[in-house]
Amino acid sequence: SALKNKKEKLIILSKKINNQVQEEQNKNNKTGGRIILQLSAALEGENEFTVSYITQNAYWTPYYDVKAEDIKSPLKIIYKAKIVQTTGIDWKKVKLSLSTSTPAQYGAAPLLKSWFLSYINPVKVLETDLYKSNTIQSALAGKVAGAQVRSQGYVKEGAAAIVRLRGENGLGAKDGNAAPIYIVNGAIMANGDIDKVNTDAIEDVTVLQGPAAVALYGSRGVNGAIVITLKEGLEDYISVTDNALDVTYDIELPYDVPTNGKQQIATLKEASVPANYKYYSVPKLDKDAYLLAEVSDWEKLNLLPGEANIIFEGTYVGKSFIDPASTNDTLNLTLGKDKRVVVKREKLTDYSSVKFLGLNKLQTITYELTVKNNKKDPITLLLKDQYPISTNKDIEVELLQSSDATNNIEIGVLTWKLDLAAGESKKVRISYSAKYPKGKVLNLN
Numbered sequence: 001s002a003l004k005n006k007k008e009k010l011i012i013l014s015k016k017i018n019n020q021v022q023e024e025q026n027k028n029n030k031t032g033g034r035i036i037l038q039l040s041a042a043l044e045g046e047n048e049f050t051v052s053y054i055t056q057n058a059y060w061t062p063y064y065d066v067k068a069e070d071i072k073s074p075l076k077i078i079y080k081a082k083i084v085q086t087t088g089i090d091w092k093k094v095k096l097s098l099s100t101s102t103p104a105q106y107g108a109a110p111l112l113k114s115w116f117l118s119y120i121n122p123v124k125v126l127e128t129d130l131y132k133s134n135t136i137q138s139a140l141a142g143k144v145a146g147a148q149v150r151s152q153g154y155v156k157e158g159a160a161a162i163v164r165l166r167g168e169n170g171l172g173a174k175d176g177n178a179a180p181i182y183i184v185n186g187a188i189m190a191n192g193d194i195d196k197v198n199t200d201a202i203e204d205v206t207v208l209q210g211p212a213a214v215a216l217y218g219s220r221g222v223n224g225a226i227v228i229t230l231k232e233g234l235e236d237y238i239s240v241t242d243n244a245l246d247v248t249y250d251i252e253l254p255y256d257v258p259t260n261g262k263q264q265i266a267t268l269k270e271a272s273v274p275a276n277y278k279y280y281s282v283p284k285l286d287k288d289a290y291l292l293a294e295v296s297d298w299e300k301l302n303l304l305p306g307e308a309n310i311i312f313e314g315t316y317v318g319k320s321f322i323d324p325a326s327t328n329d330t331l332n333l334t335l336g337k338d339k340r341v342v343v344k345r346e347k348l349t350d351y352s353s354v355k356f357l358g359l360n361k362l363q364t365i366t367y368e369l370t371v372k373n374n375k376k377d378p379i380t381l382l383l384k385d386q387y388p389i390s391t392n393k394d395i396e397v398e399l400l401q402s403s404d405a406t407n408n409i410e411i412g413v414l415t416w417k418l419d420l421a422a423g424e425s426k427k428v429r430i431s432y433s434a435k436y437p438k439g440k441v442l443n444l445n
Contacts, residue, residue, distance in 0.1 A: 062081055208226075368427055
């Protein structure tokens with residue numbers, strides 16, 4: 001009996017383990033598919049091929065961080081991308097190119113991108129496995145005027161090369177200390193440490209020879225100086241190409257994107273745009289005041305529909321949504337509620353009444369709206385309310401009072417634009433009447 005119970009428990013455990021194995025196998029974490037190549041070569045030999053393919057199992061979605069220091073500062077929009085892929089292959093240290101277009105497998109017209117001319121170093125093209133390097137010295141070859149790079153005979157992979165600058169202490173120098181000094185972001189670096197600098201991080205290289213180097217760095221610059229400026233901001237690593245049909249973000253920084261379907265975050269660029277800040281409130285629906293940022297010429301920002309994190313005055317206040325699919329001249333971004341702007345809507349019973357006129361009832365409704373600015377800065381507030389519109393010939397509606405509001409007669413919406421100083425409060429009123437048959441009930445509140 002004990003063995004039978006043990007057997008049953010082992011069977012249950014075995015089924016549980018098999019179910020777990022099946023679940024893992026169902027996940028898209030294996031490499032699959034088949035590629036068939038048809039090749040033609042004039043000469044036999046070993047060759048390397050780059051295979052490009054399109055997969056539907058990789059995509060990216062835009063989202064944003066929207067920051068505002070205060071209502072006097074420009075609006076800062078940080079573009080980001082959530083990258084997901086389940087191709088079955090883990091992407092290791094890849095340089096991404098994110099496009100706003102959706103690639104089609106049939107009939108897609110090709111797009112020409114920028115073709116930048118540069119000098120080709122014939123020595124580097126003919127390099128063999130005897131000398132391969134990604135050092136600063138090899139990066140200078142053929143790219144910096146006045147520099148000559150040569151190896152020290154037969155060297156191991158990664159070994160440093162010798163750099164000489166043309167000039168009186170240049171190619172003819174015989175002593176071992178004829179190498180130039182390296183200045184990286186204003187600091188002098190030793191020849192051994194210079195090889196640790198990633199060449200992809202270099203923004204600019206300037207060569208100083210003879211008196212120019214000595215004038216700046218004294219006797220240490222007698223053999224010349226190579227001044228290197230590194231990339232600093234994110235914009236140095238990401239190039240944005242605004243093509244005819246899409247916008248492409250080329251990211252030089254390598255990313256790891258596993259095939260497990262988890263989102264990887266990449267920051268694309270940052271934009272600072274002038275904004276007109278205003279407060280907005282509809283107390284009939286919501287008694288809070290919302291801060292809006294009004295952005296002009298927003299078409300130049302190349303925005304895509306996406307969720308946005310809102311950070312105002314250094315505090316995360318919530319989420320919003322950016323919808324550029326708008327035909328308006330300005331783009332309004334909701335930055336969140338501000339409890340320091342108080343809005344109150346109150347029905348005035350003394351100015352509201354019900355009268356009977358023969359077979360009809362005349363009902364008058366009056367509301368008072370009070371706003372107060374408890375902030376230290378003056379603000380502009382757009383305040384909205386509404387009065388009813390009749391679609392029945394037996395119901396007559398009349399707007400009695402609106403406190404100089406702008407009236408949209410077609411939809412019955414009143415808008416007040418109020419300028420409030422710090423600590424100031426203002427009041428406006430809306431009053432309307434409706435005449436309708438006695439014995440009927442209307443939704444007048």
